[in-house]
Structures are given as C-alpha cells and as structure tokens.
Amino acid sequence: MLILNQPDTGDLEVITQVHCVCCNCTNEVFFEGNSKEIAAIKLEQLGWRTYERTDEIGGNTCPTCIEDLKEISLEEDSEQETPYD
Ligand SMILES: [Zn+2]
Numbered sequence: 001m002l003i004l005n006q007p008d009t010g011d012l013e014v015i016t017q018v019h020c021v022c023c024n025c026t027n028e029v030f031f032e033g034n035s036k037e038i039a040a041i042k043l044e045q046l047g048w049r050t051y052e053r054t055d056e057i058g059g060n061t062c063p064t065c066i067e068d069l070k071e072i073s074l075e076e077d078s079e080q081e082t083p084y085d
Pocket residue numbers: 022023024025026027061062063064065066
C-alpha cells in the first residue's frame with residue numbers, strides 16, 4: 001500500500017530576499033535576509049549610504065555613487081574657500 005501526503009512543511013525553509021536599488025544609477029543588489037534592519041547593516045558594510053546635501057536628500061546610494069559624491073563635495077568645498085589676498 002502507498003499513501004501520498006502533502007510535502008512536509010517542517011523540511012521547508014523560507015528564504016527572504018532583500019532588493020536594494022541605487023537612487024542615483026539604478027544599480028541593484030539582491031541578497032538573502034530576513035529583516036530590513038539586518039539588511040541595512042549589511043548594505044552599510046558594503047558601502048551603501050543615504051546622504052544629505054545642502055540642496056538634496058538622497059535615498060539608498062551605491063558605493064560607486066557615494067565615492068563620486070565625496071569627490072564632488074571635496075571640489076565644492078575647495079571652490080568655496082575664499083583666498084585672503
Ligand atoms: Zn549608484
């Protein structure tokens with residue numbers, strides 16, 4: 001005799017995926033994670049940040065765009081220096 005039953009839920013594992021998109025270049029990352037808080041920590045470790053500038057607030061931004069923003073910010077800061085002569 002053969003009895004067939006529904007697959008055993010005890011042997012199943014739910015895997016949640018985190019999807020993050022750079023607000024600047026639309027670069028995407030996917031990885032496993034079961035909470036947004038843990039995902040945010042992992043993204044931070046990978047170099048992702050949000051940012052604020054005098055005229056702009058940026059959402060989740062990839063490490064490449066963050067480096068570009070740092071360079072732009074340095075250039076702007078040096079342009080704002082007033083020479084005393
Ligand atoms: Zn980006």
